[in-house]
Amino acid sequence: MTSLINAIQQRRTYYTLSAEAPISDAEIITLAETALKHTPSAFNMQSARLLVLLHQQHLKFWRELTEILRQVTPEEKFQSTQDKISAFSKAYGTILYFDDTSTVEKYAAQFSLYKENFPVWAAQANGMLQSNLWMLLEDAGFGASLQHYNPLVDDMVYQNWGVPKNWKLIAQMPFGKPVTEPGEKAFLPIQDRIKVFS
Numbered sequence: 001m002t003s004l005i006n007a008i009q010q011r012r013t014y015y016t017l018s019a020e021a022p023i024s025d026a027e028i029i030t031l032a033e034t035a036l037k038h039t040p041s042a043f044n045m046q047s048a049r050l051l052v053l054l055h056q057q058h059l060k061f062w063r064e065l066t067e068i069l070r071q072v073t074p075e076e077k078f079q080s081t082q083d084k085i086s087a088f089s090k091a092y093g094t095i096l097y098f099d100d101t102s103t104v105e106k107y108a109a110q111f112s113l114y115k116e117n118f119p120v121w122a123a124q125a126n127g128m129l130q131s132n133l134w135m136l137l138e139d140a141g142f143g144a145s146l147q148h149y150n151p152l153v154d155d156m157v158y159q160n161w162g163v164p165k166n167w168k169l170i171a172q173m174p175f176g177k178p179v180t181e182p183g184e185k186a187f188l189p190i191q192d193r194i195k196v197f198s
Helices: 002-010 025-038 056-072 075-089 101-110 112-139 154-161
Strands: 048-054 093-100 167-178
Touching (some): 002 112, 025 112, 048 056, 048 112, 048 154, 056 154, 056 167, 093 101, 093 112, 112 167
Antiparallel strands (some): 048 093
């Protein structure tokens, strides 16, 4: 239990990453598959999907995202945007998180009493998947951050990697070897956030 507590406490956001990997590509894929398979979901819906981009495919994602952002970012603000994207592109890989909307719709139709809840439950399961995989990556020696450039990048992702249109992009996670330490993390008073009755 101590190791799990440590993993939760030590998971942090790393923005400055290098393209070094403490484990092999096959081991990275095993981590992704393990998190995807064993993360719980309501009604065992299993609506979460992953796209793992490594090496040139990872670089392609951030290169094409840069060009998309160039079109929508004011010129005077683009340099800082480009610097941020450049930092992500220097990582080892990127994991894209999706929800399969056809799976969500199928369960909503099958259990109509709860139909409005299934998109919420799918989002909750995806959040758990993100957290689980993030901790597994960090435990393996990687650092990561969670980014949200959707829906700007949706069409680009569909076109480049043949992702089905019923896969709704949720988040992007660049990961690599941490180059700098994360900043100080502030916490609200815990007594304001939890109530216990016994």
